[in-house]
Amino acid sequence: MKSHDGIIDFVTVIYKRVEYARLIHDSLKKYVEYPYKFYIVNNGDNSSDSIELKQLQEMFKDEENVVIVKGIQQVNQDDGQFVPAKAGQKYSQEYYIDNYGWDGYSKYDKRMLGFGSWLQAEGMSIGTKLGNGKYICQVEHDVVFLNTWVHEILPMLETNSFISYAWRHDIDQALTPQWSIIKRETIENNFYAEEGDLYPNCHYRDTYGLLSLWARERNQPFVILKNSLEDQSLKSKHALNLSFGEEGFINGIPFVHHAGRGAARSADYYDTWIYEVTKYLDITT
Numbered sequence: 115m116k117s118h119d120g121i122i123d124f125v126t127v128i129y130k131r132v133e134y135a136r137l138i139h140d141s142l143k144k145y146v147e148y149p150y151k152f153y154i155v156n157n158g159d160n161s162s163d164s165i166e167l168k169q170l171q172e173m174f175k176d177e178e179n180v181v182i183v184k185g186i187q188q189v190n191q192d193d194g195q196f197v198p199a200k201a202g203q204k205y206s207q208e209y210y211i212d213n214y215g216w217d218g219y220s221k222y223d224k225r226m227l228g229f230g231s232w233l234q235a236e237g238m239s240i241g242t243k244l245g246n247g248k249y250i251c252q253v254e255h256d257v258v259f260l261n262t263w264v265h266e267i268l269p270m271l272e273t274n275s276f277i278s279y280a281w282r283h284d285i286d287q288a289l290t291p292q293w294s295i296i297k298r299e300t301i302e303n304n305f306y307a308e309e310g311d312l313y314p315n316c317h318y319r320d321t322y323g324l325l326s327l328w329a330r331e332r333n334q335p336f337v338i339l340k341n342s343l344e345d346q347s348l349k350s351k352h353a354l355n356l357s358f359g360e361e362g363f364i365n366g367i368p369f370v371h372h373a374g375r376g377a378a379r380s381a382d383y384y385d386t387w388i389y390e391v392t393k394y395l396d397i398t399t
Contacts, residue, residue, distance in 0.1 A: 118298050121149040122264070123245030126253045127185060127237035129157045129194070129377045131384055132169045134255040137391045139180060141259035144395060145369075148264045152177075153241035155185040157194075157233050183244060185237040189213045194230045195378075221317040222307065222324070230377075234291060235321045238314035242301075251295040252314070252322070256376025258391050260353040260361065263369040271297050275334035276325060279362030279370055280341040285319045287326040288338060292372045293362065296325075304328070339364060356390055358383070 124142060128135050135154045142152060154174070156167050167182070174180040188194060189209075196203045198210035198218030211217055216232050219225060234254075242250055249268065270277055276296040278288035288294065291314070301312040306328040311317055318324040329336045342348035343360035352361050352368060359373040373379075373387055 116299075116302065118248040119246050121151060121247040122146070122249040122251050122295070123242070123247035123298075124150055124152045124251045124253055125155065125238055125241035125245070126153070126255050126257075127155045127157055127234050127241070128166070128170070128255050129233075130166055131255070131377060132166055132173065133384075133388050134376060135170060136173055137258050137388065137395070138253055138255070139174070139177070140395050140397055141391075145259040145262050146264055147262055148268075150179060151245060151247060152180045153183055153244055154180065155183045155237040155241040157185040157237045158188050158191055160184040160187045181244065183241055185240055186214075186233055188233070194233050195228075197226060197228045199226045216316075220319060220323075221315070223318050225319060227316055227320060231321045232316050235314045235316045238291065238322065242313055246298070248298060249295055250298050250301070252291055252293065254292040254372060254376070256359075256373035256387065257293055258354075258371050258395075259369060260371055260394070261367050261369045263364050266364050267295060270337055271295065273335065275300055275329050275336050277337040277339065279339050279372070280343045280360065281338045282320075283344075285323065287319050287323040288336070289343075289372070290322040290325055293370050294322075294325075301325075304332075306331075340366075354390055354394055356386070 126135060126138055139152055154170060156170060160167055170182045193205050196205055198207050207218055220227055238252060267277055276294055278290050278294040280289045282289055305311050306324055312325055312328060314322045318327050340363040341360055354371050359371055361368040362370045
């Protein structure tokens with residue numbers, strides 16, 4: 115059996131708004147009491163002139179455990195806003211097939227998806243495959259940690275296939291892209307229909323939905339933590355003073371906040387996120 119490094123590989127996918135990555139890393143440094151590497155996958159523009167790539171490289175130049183990764187080079191920077199298989203879009207289905215090799219449908223259940231879902235899944239997969247940590251933690255760009263959690267959650271993976279902070283009931287899958295943790299050996303040593311298909315992808319429902327389907331159909335136990343998305347009463351216990359987003363809880367304490375739709379929200383939303391998270395983490399800028 116392949117050996118893995120005794121660390122957590124954190125993976126996030128960034129598009130344009132690089133301050134999200136800084137805040138994730140600041141929360142890692144404060145609340146993750148375990149060796150780790152942080153893989154930041156830059157989607158969008160990865161050319162030699164990329165402003166975001168240069169910003170990320172400068173931002174983390176002194177951080178030895180941060181790896182800046184070139185993700186998907188988008189042909190047009192706005193093509194992630196559209197639904198490839200839907201008629202009347204700015205870019206045709208043929209455009210996505212010719213440039214990216216994707217027809218706009220999930221592979222196994224043929225559900226029509228937005229291109230942003232595919233971009234996120236591909237970026238997650240690129241970052242995941244670069245690491246060799248024993249644990250893989252997916253962290254969406256607009257997520258931040260609020261308290262320590264590692265020593266409470268890692269033992270759960272001895273008897274569960276994965277852990278996520280919430281369940282999305284409309285498409286019946288865990289919110290694994292937003293925050294989840296799994297042992298690397300689980301995705302390397304198992305598959306649903308073909309080898310390697312438990313890495314992040316858009317094969318079922320939406321981004322990384324196949325992991326939930328595999329766990330249920332193969333009777334693999336998993337944990338969905340208490341959260342304020344499914345239990346609105348928990349919003350009164352939020353750690354962050356924000357009108358948007360939800361938080362995941364462990365032992366009654368919020369440990370992770372997901373803002374939601376962070377790449378597409380207004381500049382005011384982005385600025386509010388930066389201000390409130392910076393204040394919460396007590397960062398001196």
